[in-house]
Amino acid sequence: MQKYSFVLIASFCLFGFVLTAAAQNQNRIFGRITTVDGEEFTGLIRWDKNEATWVDILNGSKEISKENIREARRQLREKSPEKSFWSIPFGRKRSSRDWPDASLSGIRFGHLAALEPTGRNRARLTLKSGDTIEFMNGSTDIGTDNRGIVIEDDRDGEIRFGWRDISRVEFMDSKSDQQSRFGESLYGTLTTRHGYSFTGLVCWDVDEAFTTDVLDGSERGRKRKVRFADIVWIERHSSRSAALMLKSGAELVLRGSNDVDEGNRGIIVSDPGFGQVMVKWDDFKRLEFQPVQSSFSFTDFDGGKRIRGTVYSSQGEAFTGTVRWDNDEAFTWELLNGELDKMVFDIEFGKIKMIQKESSDAARITLSDGRELLLTGSNDVNEGNRGIFIQTAGGEIFVVDWDDFDRAVFER
Numbered sequence: 256m257q258k259y260s261f262v263l264i265a266s267f268c269l270f271g272f273v274l275t276a277a278a279q280n281q282n283r284i285f286g287r288i289t290t291v292d293g294e295e296f297t298g299l300i301r302w303d304k305n306e307a308t309w310v311d312i313l314n315g316s317k318e319i320s321k322e323n324i325r326e327a328r329r330q331l332r333e334k335s336p337e338k339s340f341w342s343i344p345f346g347r348k349r350s351s352r353d354w355p356d357a358s359l360s361g362i363r364f365g366h367l368a369a370l371e372p373t374g375r376n377r378a379r380l381t382l383k384s385g386d387t388i389e390f391m392n393g394s395t396d397i398g399t400d401n402r403g404i405v406i407e408d409d410r411d412g413e414i415r416f417g418w419r420d421i422s423r424v425e426f427m428d429s430k431s432d433q434q435s436r437f438g439e440s441l442y443g444t445l446t447t448r449h450g451y452s453f454t455g456l457v458c459w460d461v462d463e464a465f466t467t468d469v470l471d472g473s474e475r476g477r478k479r480k481v482r483f484a485d486i487v488w489i490e491r492h493s494s495r496s497a498a499l500m501l502k503s504g505a506e507l508v509l510r511g512s513n514d515v516d517e518g519n520r521g522i523i524v525s526d527p528g529f530g531q532v533m534v535k536w537d538d539f540k541r542l543e544f545q546p547v548q549s550s551f552s553f554t555d556f557d558g559g560k561r562i563r564g565t566v567y568s569s570q571g572e573a574f575t576g577t578v579r580w581d582n583d584e585a586f587t588w589e590l591l592n593g594e595l596d597k598m599v600f601d602i603e604f605g606k607i608k609m610i611q612k613e614s615s616d617a618a619r620i621t622l623s624d625g626r627e628l629l630l631t632g633s634n635d636v637n638e639g640n641r642g643i644f645i646q647t648a649g650g651e652i653f654v655v656d657w658d659d660f661d662r663a664v665f666e667r
Contacts (some may be wrong), residue, residue: 275455282547283429289421289424297406299429305462309365314360318389332344362588363588365556366588367424370423372422378397384559424552449538468482468483471514481507489542528623530590535598564665572655581641594632600630609622610663618636
């Protein structure tokens with residue numbers, strides 16, 4: 256555990272400097288919003304309250320093509336006919352639930368060239384690669400449940416839009432050195448009660464992401480609103496309270512709000528090196544804030560490409576080509592999901608070096624920077640996996656079911 260924590264923190268020390276305001280803005284989502292009335296506004300963007308940087312994830316769901324579903328059914332039926340012993344079936348029998356027509360998805364904002372609402376709960380995404388995909392509601396990021404899209408326009412100031420107000424959003428590299436009205440992005444080191452440490456951009460309660468945002472609570476019956484800019488650290492005090500150290504030197508114990516009790520929806524740490532992790536209140540121990548120390552910009556994202564690699568079966572077979580994981584994820588921008596000690600991970604496939612099956616219910620993920628995570632709790636990494644499909648250079652398609660899977664090694 257301690258080794259894992261050290262490696263995770265060390266990866267950020269490579270940056271080793273505090274960014275200027277202009278450099279911090281390069282981290283921020285920037286673009287042009289065109290309204291349904293034809294007006295245009297350009298500036299820094301805050302999306303659905305909790306997404307504001309290029310590494311943040313736009314969540315939704317996407318359709319699985321009927322062709323992929325048919326291919327999966329055919330391949331797995333031919334490869335794994337139902338087995339029996341003395342006429343008694345055994346093994347996991349697949350049902351229609353194994354072949355949904357849509358699945359949850361997500362993409363980092365840095366991969367997007369444009370977004371166009373195409374309905375009440377749908378959007379067309381144009382990626383930097385030129386590919387287009389359709390996202391449906393699967394979160395408040397897409398559709399009329401969106402909590403607001405705010406742009407900081409140089410000319411007209413801060414403007415808030417609803418989903419129905421927007422015709423198109425074009426994303427671009429920020430050359431602006433304007434000061435954000437929201438202040439700086441929250442950044443720090445989070446420690447869990449199991450001893451893991453994560454350093455990166457922070458979103459508190461899936462809501463507060465900036466130094467001007469406010470943490471709510473009550474102290475001795477008095478309501479308090481504390482700006483995150485004034486907080487040195489936050490600790491879990493109990494299931495219903497949190498302790499704070501302020502820059503003034505004062506210490507508080509707050510309760511009575513989902514910012515500081517078990518109603519907290521989760522603390523997200525975004526790591527440019529893999530994606531993001533969400534820590535629930537029960538596992539949260541401490542968060543120490545510090546100035547932003549990781550540098551990335553819009554130009555660091557390529558819009559994704561096909562996942563390529565070699566998949567090895569437990570029988571020693573090896574198949575090399577383009578990979579479709581879980582009959583779903585086929586591009587490097589897509590996310591592998593899993594859990595570790597109740598922490599929820601979203602890992603970009605482009606940041607994965609190897610996936611090694613550990614058991615029917617777990618897989619070890621080796622990241623490109625050498626870190627390892629043993630994940631469970633998702634059909635990406637357990638026997639619920641709907642198949643790993645490999646198309647070779649000659650066009651042949653092979654499928655490896657989870658029962659037969661050993662490991663996959665991906666190309667960069």
